[in-house]
Amino acid sequence: MTVLPANPMSPRPFRILKVVRELSDTFTLLLQPETGGAFSFRPGQFNMLYVFGAGEVPISISGEPAEDRQLVHTIRSVGPVTQALGRLKAGDVVGVRGPFGTPWPVEDAFGDDLAIIAGGVGLAPLRPAIYQALANRPRFGKLIIMYGARTPQDILFRKELEKWRSRFDVNVHVTVDHATGQWAGRVGVVTKVVAKAGFDPLHTTALVCGPEVMMRYAVEALEERGVAASKVHVSMERNMKCGVGLCGHCQWGPHFVCRDGPVFRFSDVAALFPVREL
Amino acid sequence: MVQIEGLGRIIDEHPFFRGIDGKFRSLLVGCAANERLDAGQYLFRQGGHADKFYLVRAGSLQLEVHAPGRTIVVDTVDEGEIVGWSWLVEPYRWTFDARAVTLLRLVSFDAKCLRGKMEADAELGYEVLRRFVPVIGQRLAATRLRLIDIYGPGE
Amino acid sequence: MAPSIGAKVVLLREDLDRLIAELRERGYVVIGPTLGEGAILYEEVTSSGDLPAGWSDVAEAAAYRLQEGADRRLFGYSLAAQGWKRHLYPPRQRLFLAERAGRGFRLSSGEADGAPMALLGVRACELAAIQIQDRVFTKEGFTEPGYAGRRRAAFIVAVECGRAAATCFCASAGTGPAVGPGYDLLLNEMIDGDAHRFLATAGSDNGAAILGGLSCRPPTAAELSSAAAQPAAAAAQQQRRISADAAGVLTRAAESPHWEAVSKRCLTCGNCTMVCPTCFCTTVEDITDLSGDIAERWRQWDSCFTIDYSYIHGGSVRQSGAARYRQWITHKLASWHRQFGSSGCVGCGRCIAWCPVGIDITAELHALEQAEQVSKGGDNGAD
Numbered sequence: 156m157t158v159l160p161a162n163p164m165s166p167r168p169f170r171i172l173k174v175v176r177e178l179s180d181t182f183t184l185l186l187q188p189e190t191g192g193a194f195s196f197r198p199g200q201f202n203m204l205y206v207f208g209a210g211e212v213p214i215s216i217s218g219e220p221a222e223d224r225q226l227v228h229t230i231r232s233v234g235p236v237t238q239a240l241g242r243l244k245a246g247d248v249v250g251v252r253g254p255f256g257t258p259w260p261v262e263d264a265f266g267d268d269l270a271i272i273a274g275g276v277g278l279a280p281l282r283p284a285i286y287q288a289l290a291n292r293p294r295f296g297k298l299i300i301m302y303g304a305r306t307p308q309d310i311l312f313r314k315e316l317e318k319w320r321s322r323f324d325v326n327v328h329v330t331v332d333h334a335t336g337q338w339a340g341r342v343g344v345v346t347k348v349v350a351k352a353g354f355d356p357l358h359t360t361a362l363v364c365g366p367e368v369m370m371r372y373a374v375e376a377l378e379e380r381g382v383a384a385s386k387v388h389v390s391m392e393r394n395m396k397c398g399v400g401l402c403g404h405c406q407w408g409p410h411f412v413c414r415d416g417p418v419f420r421f422s423d424v425a426a427l428f429p430v431r432e433l
Numbered sequence: 434m435v436q437i438e439g440l441g442r443i444i445d446e447h448p449f450f451r452g453i454d455g456k457f458r459s460l461l462v463g464c465a466a467n468e469r470l471d472a473g474q475y476l477f478r479q480g481g482h483a484d485k486f487y488l489v490r491a492g493s494l495q496l497e498v499h500a501p502g503r504t505i506v507v508d509t510v511d512e513g514e515i516v517g518w519s520w521l522v523e524p525y526r527w528t529f530d531a532r533a534v535t536l537l538r539l540v541s542f543d544a545k546c547l548r549g550k551m552e553a554d555a556e557l558g559y560e561v562l563r564r565f566v567p568v569i570g571q572r573l574a575a576t577r578l579r580l581i582d583i584y585g586p587g588e
Numbered sequence: 589m590a591p592s593i594g595a596k597v598v599l600l601r602e603d604l605d606r607l608i609a610e611l612r613e614r615g616y617v618v619i620g621p622t623l624g625e626g627a628i629l630y631e632e633v634t635s636s637g638d639l640p641a642g643w644s645d646v647a648e649a650a651a652y653r654l655q656e657g658a659d660r661r662l663f664g665y666s667l668a669a670q671g672w673k674r675h676l677y678p679p680r681q682r683l684f685l686a687e688r689a690g691r692g693f694r695l696s697s698g699e700a701d702g703a704p705m706a707l708l709g710v711r712a713c714e715l716a717a718i719q720i721q722d723r724v725f726t727k728e729g730f731t732e733p734g735y736a737g738r739r740r741a742a743f744i745v746a747v748e749c750g751r752a753a754a755t756c757f758c759a760s761a762g763t764g765p766a767v768g769p770g771y772d773l774l775l776n777e778m779i780d781g782d783a784h785r786f787l788a789t790a791g792s793d794n795g796a797a798i799l800g801g802l803s804c805r806p807p808t809a810a811e812l813s814s815a816a817a818q819p820a821a822a823a824a825q826q827q828r829r830i831s832a833d834a835a836g837v838l839t840r841a842a843e844s845p846h847w848e849a850v851s852k853r854c855l856t857c858g859n860c861t862m863v864c865p866t867c868f869c870t871t872v873e874d875i876t877d878l879s880g881d882i883a884e885r886w887r888q889w890d891s892c893f894t895i896d897y898s899y900i901h902g903g904s905v906r907q908s909g910a911a912r913y914r915q916w917i918t919h920k921l922a923s924w925h926r927q928f929g930s931s932g933c934v935g936c937g938r939c940i941a942w943c944p945v946g947i948d949i950t951a952e953l954h955a956l957e958q959a960e961q962v963s964k965g966g967d968n969g970a971d
Contacts, residue, residue, distance in 0.1 A: 159729050164683060168692050189692060207686060207693045208876035208883035233901045248692030275584035305584040332579040336497060336504030339534055343509050344575045351511070366583040394899050396872060399730040400927075402890070403869030404897055406919065409926035414729075430842050432911030 166250025197258035198283030205250030264360035274365025303345030650946030671865030704741035712764025717865035755937025858891030
């Protein structure tokens with residue numbers, strides 16, 4: 156279990172330094188605490204972002220964990236609050252509660268190959284883990300990033316993926332579900348990449364984040380390769396509202412996803428995954 | 434003879450035929466040939482006569498559908514995989530265009546030759562089909578997954 | 589000598605007013621049973637005249653009504669329609685007020701706590717429910733400050749049950765009818781002919797001090813044994829029981845066809861969650877005034893039976909009524925153990941009485957248990 160912030164129910168004002176348009180419906184906010192001071196978090200954790208009067212949404216942190224002067228969130232506009240966030244400009248202020256939840260266990264993977272499997276906007280919560288892995292690159296075997304997006308136009312953090320791919324010590328596989336002839340990359344599901352990627356299944360830790368359906372099949376592909384369920388970690392999405400396991404909304408079986416997750420060891424939740432409407 | 438031995442080894446080492454019995458391998462070699470294709474070129478076209486199937490040894494290719502004004506990529510086939518099963522079922526016509534994304538090195542099998550041997554030797558026929566079915570199954574599953582449009586806008 | 593914890597004295601009927609006055613004197617708002625809206629309600633009382641003298645309640649599946657009791661008992665009913673939750677954790681609470689300031693905003697905190705409360709008439713199951721909510725709201729890592737403050741300040745006067753309603757099953761839930769530790773004062777109400785009195789037991793220093801101020805006589809042996817017989821009598825009347833293996837049954841029942849059967853009756857109205865003394869789910873509502881310069885956040889009770897409860901991008905996770913009923917009962921009787929170290933059910937039976945179609949938590953659990961037995965038997969039979 157992780158340590159909660161000092162006053163977890165009160166939004167702390169953060170000023171927007173910069174808004175970066177990532178995709179047609181996705182943007183990144185660079186934030187700084189209004190009152191100064193630092194913001195520390197661990198990769199995989201999330202904040203509740205508050206837009207004055209409009210409401211609050213859980214958003215994972217997508218920035219560099221070693222950088223505590225600037226808070227970074229990558230957001231897809233899908234509902235009223237995320238759309239309200241999308242209308243904000245540099246200089247505006249948002250409320251931040253957090254960080255909440257369990258982190259990606261990047262340190263536990265030292266000595267293993269690290270397989271990072273992301274789908275769609277699920278790359279955002281994994282980016283801090285990638286930064287942490289790169290900062291500790293010599294401690295891992297292979298570092299393999301497998302990323303699936305809907306179309307080439309939906310590839311998040313494209314420049315960074317290209318930069319990582321150009322390194323000799325990182326393997327990056329990007330695949331899209333739908334493409335036209337302009338796309339010279341791979342077309343097909345991310346699970347196919349998992350089936351073929353060159354990690355050593357007996358010594359691999361996998362971090363998986365994406366739509367729940369994609370995660371189910373990705374985990375299946377990892378298991379078929381022989382990766383132990385105890386070395387697979389998934390990040391769950393449920394209706395997080397309070398962040399401290401108090402309001403009940405994010406329950407998934409016996410777990411409060413906001414507190415016991417969002418990152419779960421797959422072997423701890425394997426029995427819950429197949430149950431519908433849990 | 435040297436070339437046949439070389440093809441035999443390539444067939445042996447390719448994941449699709451890995452572990453195949455020696456007697457089947459020699460039958461296969463009789464129908465096989467080495468091929469290469471430059472990036473951008475078409476291996477076959479939709480509607481064309483499906484007279485071969487291919488083991489991809491190196492490189493990758495895309496299966497495409499051409500529509501007025503655009504080309505839709507439906508799948509990517511990489512090194513270690515196979516291309517083509519239209520040769521197995523009448524009327525032996527390719528369903529998609531196959532275009533090399535990179536330089537391709539392939540082993541092709543003459544469909545008529547192979548079908549003839551499979552008809553004559555049911556054991557060989559079973560062995561080849563047994564290896565095709567999982568590939569077809571995996572591609573069908575992958576296609577269904579993409580049908581869900583999991584990264585889509587929701588609702 | 590001043591009474592200490594465990595001390596027992598006898599209060600006469602009229603001494604109850606002295607007790608209420610003493611509590612009020614010490615700054616407590618006394619909340620106790622009152623008559624209203626055709627039910628017993630826990631509301632502020634200023635004297636024993638506010639209490640439902642001579643009234644009792646009848647509860648059955650989908651039924652609750654008041655009826656005149658056999659005598660002039662003040663606590664002759666079993667339970668109020670709702671528990672103490674609405675006083676310790678009100679249905680609507682303002683979490684903050686925010687004022688626009690330039691391009692940002694300034695927060696001021698929520699509502700100040702009111703006067704401390706004395707809860708008069710807390711039943712054994714209700715005390716257990718309060719103690720369960722204590723664990724929910726003050727668990728490792730996070731304490732809900734509003735609840736914790738009200739709870740810390742509260743004075744609890746428990747009243748032991750001498751009878752049980754048809755919906756009661758606290759005996760099998762392990763929470764009653766005998767009142768467990770955690771009260772400040774415990775009362776046993778006794779009427780014998782014209783003699784109307786209470787055996788009062790101090791459960792805390794605070795309770796003992798208040799008893800000391802009332803200077804009452806010690807109980808007789810007959811009074812002690814009469815009080816001691818009350819919970820046993822209430823236990824003997826209980827017709828419903830809950831299985832000891834509820835958690836196990838539900839953990840194995842996730843895919844049971846029985847959920848479909850329940851959902852044909854369940855209206856997903858959420859009444860059970862509103863009357864449950866341990867259900868704690870809330871949602872927040874962010875609102876602004878017309879100018880858009882003042883925003884408030886309100887927390888209000890929510891129910892896992894609403895469709896929005898499990899909403900995530902793309903749609904709600906629990907669309908079917910079957911999944912929502914399963915969530916509620918599984919959380920209450922199984923997940924709760926993992927989350928808070930006990931069952932979430934105290935056996936008060938309110939969810940049975942206030943369910944408009946009479947769904948009975950004990951009966952549904954029993955049906956699931958039976959179905960499990962049958963399917964086990966079927967497996968054996970197939971050998």
